[in-house]
Amino acid sequence: MIYIQKGEPSERVREELFAIQQSERWKEIKETDVNAMRSVFDNDVTCKPEIRDDLLREQHFICAYCMQPIENAPLHMSIEHVVPLSKCKDKVLDFQNYLGVCKGGRDLPKNKKRCTCCDESKGNKELKAINPFEKAQMNQIKYLPTGEIYYERQEKDSDAFIEKMEEDLYQTLRLNGKYDKEKRMVRQDTKTSLVKNRKDVYESCEEYIRELEEQGLLTKEKIASDIQGLLEMEQYEGYIGVRIFLLKQMYDLLAEAEK
Numbered sequence: 001m002i003y004i005q006k007g008e009p010s011e012r013v014r015e016e017l018f019a020i021q022q023s024e025r026w027k028e029i030k031e032t033d034v035n036a037m038r039s040v041f042d043n044d045v046t047c048k049p050e051i052r053d054d055l056l057r058e059q060h061f062i063c064a065y066c067m068q069p070i071e072n073a074p075l076h077m078s079i080e081h082v083v084p085l086s087k088c089k090d091k092v093l094d095f096q097n098y099l100g101v102c103k104g105g106r107d108l109p110k111n112k113k114r115c116t117c118c119d120e121s122k123g124n125k126e127l128k129a130i131n132p133f134e135k136a137q138m139n140q141i142k143y144l145p146t147g148e149i150y151y152e153r154q155e156k157d158s159d160a161f162i163e164k165m166e167e168d169l170y171q172t173l174r175l176n177g178k179y180d181k182e183k184r185m186v187r188q189d190t191k192t193s194l195v196k197n198r199k200d201v202y203e204s205c206e207e208y209i210r211e212l213e214e215q216g217l218l219t220k221e222k223i224a225s226d227i228q229g230l231l232e233m234e235q236y237e238g239y240i241g242v243r244i245f246l247l248k249q250m251y252d253l254l255a256e257a258e259k
Helices: 011-022 024-028 034-044 048-059 118-122 159-172 194-214 220-231 240-258
Strands: 077-081 098-102 141-143 149-151 178-180 185-188
Touching: 011 024, 011 048, 048 077, 048 098, 077 118, 098 118, 141 240, 149 159, 194 240, 220 240
Parallel strands: none
Antiparallel strands: 077 098, 141 149, 178 185
16 A cells, blocks of 8 residues: 545536535435435536546556556546545545545456455445555555565554554455465455565565665665655556565665664
């Protein structure tokens, strides 16, 4: 996962969402009438292509959860309500509550040996701890050489928070596929080969670092430049968080060696 800095939507999106919010039909909908709210979002919001465009730009064209590349197509990308549509009427038409996410395998052929993730796995559940808009938290998302994702506990984190975070990662979003929490192992990858793809990026970045070292180019300045270059890309490469994690790890090692 990566930190997402929310911006303002395009004028077309802003004006349409505001107009719907001010309409008598919307004002008459009760806070508990989930079907009516869903009907408005599904049928009355006609600017969804523009919403997806805005989300893709601020997320650099990757899924907010698994980081696989996504594109502006309703069959390939979902507009996710961070606070579920069923939980809060005020958030239904709020662009600041939207994320662009992949279908999590729903758009792929059935495969009994693989599970779904992201939007398909989450459904209408609310995340209990994960917040892609919180930079400090996203900096604690780490990866293993096996491709597994995990959250590295901070001193301030309570046991309850860690339990919620792991539930979000491993059960609600299934970012490690079908994961055995007790044995800390992946039982089944996702239909999108999420764990394998992160493992491939991990190994590719390790190889890149080895090549830099062999060429005598492995310096703190070079790594810092690489990280900055990745973050400045308009369109991120898939699973970019893995590469940035490893490069930052190497930067810290090089900085420590200079002391």
